Amino acid sequence: MxxxxxxxxxxxxxxxxxxxxxxxxxxxxxxxxxxxHHDVRLVExxxxxxxxxxxxxxxxxxxxxxxLLEQLHAAGVNVARPIRTAxxxxxxGPLVVFEEVEGPPPTxxxxxxxxxxxxxxxxxxxADWPQRPGRRTSVELARGGTxxxxxxxxxxxxxxxxCRGAWGRLDERDLAVVLGEVRADVIRMTPRGPVFxxxxxxxxxxxxxxxxxLPEDASPLDRRRRWSASQALAAWTVARSWSVDLxxxxxxxxxxxxx
Numbered sequence: 001m002x003x004x005x006x007x008x009x010x011x012x013x014x015x016x017x018x019x020x021x022x023x024x025x026x027x028x029x030x031x032x033x034x035x036x037h038h039d040v041r042l043v044e045x046x047x048x049x050x051x052x053x054x055x056x057x058x059x060x061x062x063x064x065x066x067x068l069l070e071q072l073h074a075a076g077v078n079v080a081r082p083i084r085t086a087x088x089x090x091x092x093g094p095l096v097v098f099e100e101v102e103g104p105p106p107t108x109x110x111x112x113x114x115x116x117x118x119x120x121x122x123x124x125x126x127a128d129w130p131q132r133p134g135r136r137t138s139v140e141l142a143r144g145g146t147x148x149x150x151x152x153x154x155x156x157x158x159x160x161x162x163c164r165g166a167w168g169r170l171d172e173r174d175l176a177v178v179l180g181e182v183r184a185d186v187i188r189m190t191p192r193g194p195v196f197x198x199x200x201x202x203x204x205x206x207x208x209x210x211x212x213x214l215p216e217d218a219s220p221l222d223r224r225r226r227w228s229a230s231q232a233l234a235a236w237t238v239a240r241s242w243s244v245d246l247x248x249x250x251x252x253x254x255x256x257x258x259x
Contacts, residue, residue, distance in 0.1 A: 016054045016093065016094065016095055017041075017052075017054060017095070019092035019093060019095040020043060020045060020052060020092075020095070020097070022085040022086060022087070022089065022092045023045040023046065023050070023083065023085050023086060023097050024045050024046030024086055025045075025046060026043055026044045026045035026046060026047075027043065027044055028041050028042075028043050028052075029041070029042045029043060029044055029049070030042045032051065033185075037055055037056045037057075037149075037200070038053055038054070038055040038056070038200050039053070039054045039055070040052070040053045041053075041054075042100070043097070045083075045097065049100045050083060050097050050098065050099065050100055051080065051097070051098045051099070051100050051101075051197075052095065052096070052097045052098075053095070053096050053097075053098070053200075054094055054095050055094050055096075055200060056094065057094060057200070058133070058134060058148070060133035060134070061132055061133050061134055061135070061148070062091060062094065062096070063090075064130075064132045064133055065132070065199050065200075065202060066082055066090050066091065066096070068126075068129070068177065068199070068202065069081065069082055069199065070082070072122070072125075072126075075125055077118075077121065077122060077125070078118065078190065078192050078193050078194060078195045078196075079195060079196065079199075080098040080099055080100075080101050080195060080196075080197050081098065081099050082096055082097065082098055083097045083098060083099060085097075101188045101190065101195045101197060102188065102190070103188035103189045103190040103195070104188070104189055105184040105185055105187055105188065105189070106184050106187055106189055106194065107184070109215075109217060109218065111189055111194075112214055112215050112217075112218035113218055114189070114193060114194050115182070115187060115194045115214065115218070116211070116214055116218050116219065116220060118193060118194045118196070119179075119182070119207075119210050119211060119214075120207075120211075120220070122176070122177060122196075122210075123176040123177070123178070123207040123210070124176070126176045126177035126204075127174070127175070127176050129176065129177050129204055130204070131203065131204045132202065132203045132204065134147065134148035134149070135147050135148065135149060135203040135204070136203075137170075137172060137175060137203075137204060137205045137206070138167035138168075138170045138205055138206060138209070138232050138235075138236070139167060139168060139170055139171075139172040139206075140172075141163075141164065141167045141239075142164045142165070142167035142168035142170075143164075143168075144164075147203075149201065149203075149240065150239045150240055153242055153243035155238070155239060155242055159238065159242075159253060162235070162253070162256055163235035163238055163239055163256070164235075165256075166231040166232050166234065166235035166256050167232050167235055169228040169231060169232060170205075170206040170208065170209070170228060170229065170232050171206045171208065172206070174206075174207070175204050175205060175206065175207075176204065176205075176207050177202055177203070177204055178202065178203065178204070178205045178206070178207055178209050178210045179196060179198065179199065179201065179202055179210050180201030180202060180203060180205070180209065180210075180236070181198075181201055181213060181233070181236075182210050182213030182214060183213065186198040206229070206232075208221055208225055208226075208228070208229035209229050209232060209233055209236075211226075211229065212226050212229035212230045212233060213233070230255075231255075231256055231257065234252045234253070234255045234256050235252075235256060237249065237252035238252045238253045238256070
């Protein structure tokens with residue numbers, strides 16, 4: 001990708017990236033990924049490589065995430081730390097900059113065992129965490145609640161009922177912060193242990209959702225609990241993707257079984 005200096009004006013998206021000047025002189029080096037709601041890029045700021053994310057979270061939801069990451073880091077949890085601007089701000093509107101974390105994704109059984117241990121630690125120390133503003137637990141969605149990270153297009157009633165049936169199989173007693181989706185491509189194995197890179201979907205919910213994303217031989221869940229959590233994860237995929245990637249949503253829907 002051609003590098004772009006962090007200056008100038010233009011569209012709303014361009015102006016968002018122009019906020020990088022608050023971290024110092026630099027340029028965008030490459031697009032790293034993202035989804036329909038977030039754009040993630042490798043940048044160089046003041047001579048250092050960083051990772052910048054421009055998203056659509058509201059202010060309260062983004063502040064919740066930044067508070068969480070700062071407190072997890074203080075507690076010794078391995079996270080990609082947010083980098084403050086030159087004048088001490090944590091973000092510029094929806095634009096956030098993180099340290100770059102280098103390392104391979106998990107591949108071996110030992111790697112995934114370390115990931116499982118890190119997840120269980122995360123769940124233990126966030127057992128009393130407040131809910132992310134605008135978000136709901138899976139069980140709350142099963143009861144008719146709404147969450148601001150779901151599709152803008154209402155699901156057809158029959159499909160919504162199917163998703164609610166899957167969400168309703170989860171636990172609402174032992175809640176904690178969950179990543180929402182555990183994938184190898186958003187985890188880096190480092191000398192200090194696994195580092196989770198993507199917190200955009202983080203919220204308070206049943207920890208089984210994270211543990212179901214592990215390979216079967218690394219997951220501490222029994223077969224029934226893993227199946228229930230996997231069904232709920234598929235329902236989340238349907239509800240998030242229906243208006244932006246219908247094909248992906250339908251693939252996930254096909255995996256949900258009626259009770």
